[in-house]
Amino acid sequence: MQSKWRILGYCLSLLSLASCGSRKSSYDDLVDSLNVRAYHYRYINTDTTYSCAHEAQEAAYDNPDGRSEALCNLAFVAYKNMDFDEVDSCISLARTYSDNPLILLCADVMQMKAYQRTGEGERFFRVKSQAEDRIQYLSNRQERMSDHEKQLWVYAQTEYYLITSTYYFYQEQDSLARSELRHVLPALQLRVDTAQWVYYNYMLGPGGLVEGRDARDITLQEFDYLFRAYNTSRRDSLRYFEANCLQALATMFLSHDSLIRENRPDEYHLLRFQHHASDEATDVFLPSSLARHALDLFKAYGDLFQTACAYRTLGEIEFQRGAYESSLYCYEQALACVNQHHLRYYGDISPDTLMVFNPDDLLRSVEQEWIEDPRISTVPEWIAGIRQQLSLTYSALGMKQASDYNRNFYLDLLQATNQNQELESRTAELEYQTRSLRSRMVLCVVLLGLALLLALLVQRSLKRRVNTSLRELQDDQWQPYRDFVAWNKAKLDELDEEREEQEERLEMSRRRVTDDKRKNAENRAKVSLVHGIVPFLDRIGGEVVRMNQEGTISPERREYIVELVDEIERYNAILTEWIRMEQGQLNLHVSTVELQKLFDIIAEGHYAFDQKHVTLRVEPTDALVKADESLTLFMVNTLCDNARKFTPEEGQVTLSAETTEDYVEVRVTDTGCGLSEQDVETLTHNKVYDTSEIGTRPEGKGFGFGLMNCKGIIEKYKKTSSLFSCCDFGVHSKLDEGSTFYFRLPRVVRMLILLMLFPLLAQAGEEVQLYDSLFLANVEGNYEEAKCMAQRTLDALNAAHPEMTPMLLVDSLGTEPAEMQWAKSGVRADYELIVGLRNEMALAALALNDWTMYQYNNRACIRLHKYLHQDKTLPTYFRRLERTHRNSNLLLVLIVVASALILFFSVRLLVGLQLYKKREIDELKDYCLRLFSEAQSLPQSEAFLTQTSDYPVMQQQASAYQHRLVEESLQPINHLRDEIVRLSDERARLEFEQNRLYVQNQILDNCLSTIKHESMYYPSRIRLLTEKMQEEDISQLSELVHYYRHLYTLLCQQADAQVSQPGFKRQTLDAALVLSRAHGCATRLARKYNLEGEVEQASDLDSTTLILGDEILLDLLFESLLQGMIHPEARLTLRAEDEGNFVRYSIADASIRLTTEQLADLFYPESGKIGYLVAKQILREHDTYSNHPGCRLVAEPRDEGYAIYFTLLKSKR
Amino acid sequence: MEQFKVIIVEDVKLELKGTEQIFRSEIPEAEVIGTAQNESEVWKLFRQAEPDLLLLDLGLGGSTTIGVEICRQVRTRYPQCHVLIFTGEILNERLWVEVLKAGADGIILKTGELLTRDDVMLVMKGRQLVFNQPILEKIVERFKRSVMAESMQHDALINYDIDEYDERFLRHLALGYTKDMIAQLKGMPFSPKSLEKRQTELVNRLFSEHERNGVNATRLAVRALQLHLIDIDNLEPDDE
Secondary structure (H helix, E strand, C coil): CHHHHHHHHHHHHHHHHHCCCCHHHHHHHHHHHHHHHHHHCCCCCHHHHHHHHHHHHHHCCCCHHHHHHHHHHHHHHHHHCCCHHHHHHHHHHHHHHCCCHHHHHHHHHHHHHHHHHHCCHHHHHHHHHHHHHHHHHHHCCHHHCCHHHHHHHHHHHHHHHHHHHHHHHHCCCHHHHHHHHCCHHHHHCCCCCHHHHHHHHHHHCCCCCCCCCCHHHHHHHHHHHHHHHHHHHHHCCCHHHHHHHHHHHHHHHHHHHHHHHHHCHHHHHHHHHHHHCCCCCCCCCHHHHHHHHHHHHHHHHCCHHHHHHHHHHHHHHHHHCCCHHHHHHHHHHHHHHHHHHHHHHHCCCCCCCCCCCCCCCCCCCHHHHHHHCCCCCCCHHHHHHHHHHHHHHHHHCCCHHHHHHHHHHHHHHHHHHHHHHHHHHHHHHHHHHHHHHHHHHHHHHHHHHHHHHHHHHHHHHHHHHHHHHHHHCCHHHHHHHHHHHHHHHHHHHHHHHHHHHHHHHHHHHHHHHHHHHHHHHHHHHHHHHHHCCHHHHHHHHHHHHHHHHHCCCCHHHHHHHHHHHHHHHHHHHHHHHHHHHCCCCCCCCEEEEEHHHHHHHHHHCHHHHHHCCCEEEECCCCCEEEEEHHHHHHHHHHHHHHHHHCCCCCCEEEEEEEECCCEEEEEEEECCCCCCHHHHHHHHHCCCCCHHHCCCCCCCCCCCCHHHHHHHHHHHHHHHCHHHCCCEEEEEEECCCEEEEEEEEEEECCCHHHHHHCHHHHCCCHHHHHHHHHHHHHHHCCHHHHHHHHHHHHHHHHHHCCCCCCCCCCCCCCCCCHHHHHHHCCCCCCHHHHHHHHHHHHHHHHHHCCHHHHHHHHHHHHHHHHHHHCCCCHHHHHHHHHHHHHHHHHHHHHHHHHHHHHHHHHHHHHHHHHHHHHHHHHHHHHHHHHHHHHHCCCCCHHHHCCCCCCHHHHHHHHHHHHHHHHHHHHHHHHHHHHHHHHHHHHHHHHHHHHHHHHHHHHHHHHHHHHHHHHHCHHHHHHHHHHHCCCHHHHHHHHHHHHHHHHHHHHHHHHHHHHHCCCCCCCEEEEHHHHHHHHHHHHHHHHHHCCCCCCCEEEECCCCCCEEEECHHHHHHHHHHHHHHHCCCCCCEEEEEEEECCEEEEEEEECCCCCCHHHHHHCCCHHHCCHHHHHHHHHHHHHHHHCCCCCCCEEEEECCCCEEEEEEEEECCC | CCCEEEEEECCCHHHHHHHHHHHHHHCCCEEEEEEECCHHHHHHHHHHCCCCEEEECCCECCECCHHHHHHHHHHHHCCCCEEEEEECCCCCHHHHHHHHHCCCCEEEECCCCCCCHHHHHHHHCCCCCEECHHHHHHHHHHHHHHHHHHHHHHHHHHHCCCCHHHHHHHHHHHCCCCHHHHHHCCCCCCCHHHHHHHHHHHHHHHCCHHHCCCCCHHHHHHHHHHCCCCCHHHCCCCCC
16 A cells, blocks of 8 residues: 555656646645645554655655654654654754645644653743644634645644643643633534544543533443444544544443443443454453553554553553553563663663662652653653552552562652653743843843943933032031931831731730630539539449438439449540540640740749749750650749759759650659659659648648649640650659759750751641651551551541532542542642652552552542642743733833933933922922921920021021920830730730640640549449449449549549639720621521521620620530531521620521420430530639629520520629 | 428429438428429429428529529518528539628528528528528638738838838839839929839839849839739729
């Protein structure tokens, strides 16, 4: 076939030499028909394309358009052979020959195709913007095109959209890819082009670019597209597309076999028939046979790239069937294709090839060398895909080292392609800009220089003249005033800025205080819940006492005790649930802490030691620790306070720190009375003890809860992360010889690199610490543990955004990972951490041979990574660049005009200078007069001013007046300074409060979990004993109950000690405003729950009604109640009413009725709604701190639905 | 003792059960005519029949101190009815005082022996201020402390050798008088100079050797208050 055409070509060229008359048209026809033929064979057989194009190129020596067109066809062949240098040279030749926009468009499109494959984004977009312009230009002229031109036009246009879409598709920008594809069909209507039509259908096939109702619908649609493409390409023997479609179908059948068999039976059986005909076995695996067929077609077509891809697909199919060995073979073949390509074009530059596994040199990455060498072109993502599959297969074969080898290269390649794209586009952007602007810049600079020189000359002569005129007026005294005005303005600006900054920081502190205060209120509510158990304990105690008195066990009493125990257990369960729910909300704020800073604070408090005549010695330290700063300060402070209390006069307390390899030990040593061995034992080993029994102080024992709290904090560190495993708390002491209390924290090495390793951790956040542990677990090979850690990390991340679809550790492969949705909808989260987590999980899954988990996590990792690093700005950037070009031209014109203007005005100015001298004097006089007139409005101005026309007198008066002005203008500065001091004081107060609340919350948290842990066990013991009890066991029960109560009281006391510090801030609030704030909160919630109607609001308060309350807590009160009441059908009304000494706020829901029973239970733990308990606690605090008992919080039925109301005391002010 | 009618106000069902059992087994004279779990139920019961004794818990539902209000209203509307508070508010002493002010006959804390027949009977006999052991202990402790404070003042006056003029001098210092002003007082026949000397002597007496440094008039006056040399509740100036 080819030779036939070649001969025909020669004959024709010979003919053309002979007959000169009709030469031109017949030659052009020949070139056109050769080109058409070359084009036609592109996807069928590139050898034909090559030979035809070659002929055409030679025949068209004086037909530039035809020659360029032929070169484009040659470029296509080079593209298929992945000879990218050749593509470039063909295209640039084509551009030099022809200036026909249509041919140039074809060249552009061909080049885009090449850049798309090599992943050169910046070049791609540059050519794309060119092509875009050409398309716009040509679309107005398409009516006048010849038939051949129309064919080219349809090809170029559709190719443009298809390639752009492909590019976006690989960049994970699906919506852009989709919108490009939409242009293809209209363009195809102009003229039939089967290859492009097939290409279009194929693009929609496996691409995930189809939109549909659900996953099933999408899959079927995709199948339809693919099948259509397949059928047509088979009919027209478009080998390239036929193979591609088969490959895609193979992958599709791998996961959706039954779906397609059920819904598209005809097509399914046709496919089976076509690909089984040659096979004898009837149970042959359809995907394998499809893929194998694709492979043969690609081989025949001679496309190395696609052959490698087909091997990869086949490998994947074998892998899924569990035939790991044969899958490994496929990947080896795929890699061999890559090597073959490399050796063919770059063998002389670098003879090294890729190996599936090289145990001798694990670190050398040949592909990395290729990428870094600018002379070598390759397709990194091609290799990446193969490496990934190799790593999987090796893992399945249990060859961990080989698996890791491939996985590492895979990740490196991904990283490299990303960096390439980013770097390339950025550096090229810079270069391009500099080059195009440089020439203009030079011109501008010269022009500006000239203008400047001129201006300088003018200014100098002006200045000289002005100076002389000013000297004439003896005007030196004006200068300081002018200076002052300038200084004053600058200072005002500066102070204003400082004030703004202070205000911002204040706002931040305010927010933190609000957060901590809300947590505090919840903790207080928890303590109340804990206290709620005590009456039950007392009841049990009472029952036991009576049984003792009666000497018998009545079944009634037995039953009652069991009921009480049940109730206690229910309360405990609620507390446990509550604590569990909030886990992760109260994090340690871990950062790198300079101990010396904390020591300095302690040293500042030496006054308390001086008072007691105890010496406080603080040894300087340069240690850095990883810890929570506030809590560390609290611990040091507690230990020092204790030491001061227990050290007699003339004693000494020493605070010091000692650094070891891993940790820093902070010590507080005193010369006090010391502790007995038993006390030391109790302090270090018991979690709970009676603090009043510790110590040997003559004036009484009693240690307070400080040490217990410190110990709790250290335990909390240990629980947080393995980083804190070195933490410890302890005491060395001997009676009469003093004691040393110490705690240990992890040390931070004072080195820049290490500090940089920790920034993630320094920002705190539970998820970061969890991720840290996950990473460690993976490094140590504890993959199951890593899995747990990953789950917990995801839980923590999900908890932060309850409104979003939660991220899962593993899900079906078709669904989009939730984090992609997060990222696309702009949710703020630590995505780099998620990428890392997915990668770690993929690794763990590899090691655990859990393929679904691997696939899911790996895909999630790659997709998110690509999404995060994609260059979203490229398309817009090029548009902008063009505009800049236009603008810079405009600028040039403007500069020229400006220079001319400057010149003109300079001349005018010089001429007018003589006039200026006179005007200067007039103006000064005028200024003085203005000053005077302004001064008239000030009371003392008469003292300065008298009506005079004598200029020197006037001047004297003016200067006295200036003096006054200066003083007055200082006032705003002073005012601002005061304001700044006020703001920074306010901030310092808030920070202090926040710190206190934070420490309090942490300690309460510890106390509560201790209570939970230490007392859980007793109720069931009591129940057991009660149920089997005989008369003689009563005393045993009595002891048990007594001990339980004692222990419980001790634990409660520790919590109470924290709660007794008031967090309540009494404020006088506008009652109506409180309602409208609540209404705002309700509206927000209503939106969240998609409520149909508006939240109503009604008030009969007048604007002067004030109440006593704490704004932050009241907000939380409303929020807690609303959170409990709201549901999608709710019809809410908020109301505020005057009620004598009280203001009554109510929230009514008219949509549902609650039974009296339900209403009665609302404010007890039984209701299971923790928000109501918080509300109850807040109201109780309002009651206590407004010093007037009687605030109500009641749930009552209404005619329609029910309502909750509460009352707050009015302020008398 | 003859029969009497009781209304029990208690919001926790399980506790109510225990309390009812106590009445049943130990105080058979009492006829429990109704139990209420919230404020509105209380008034409903009162409208049906007026009891002789109201056993009242202070916290009901979400309202944790509403018992005080109920007690006050029962006292004014049904003066014949005795009110005995039975509460778990074991720490909130202020609430005890409030409810006594509101007219309660006594307070029984829900701890220790809980409710006993004796306590109920005392109330029914018209006894005021009926408390159970835990609350009595607290009251006595408070009482002791205040008595101790008084006796400490006497002791201090003797220990620190404070005479009438010292006391007057310290009291007026605490009230913000300057030494010149104090010298003008009728009861202080001294010059400012000798008052200066008196101050130094007082500092020497009230502060130990190493504490004396830098003590000014304010610190001296506060020290006098701390040592109960002057009575903060009786801080009045002399007539001039």
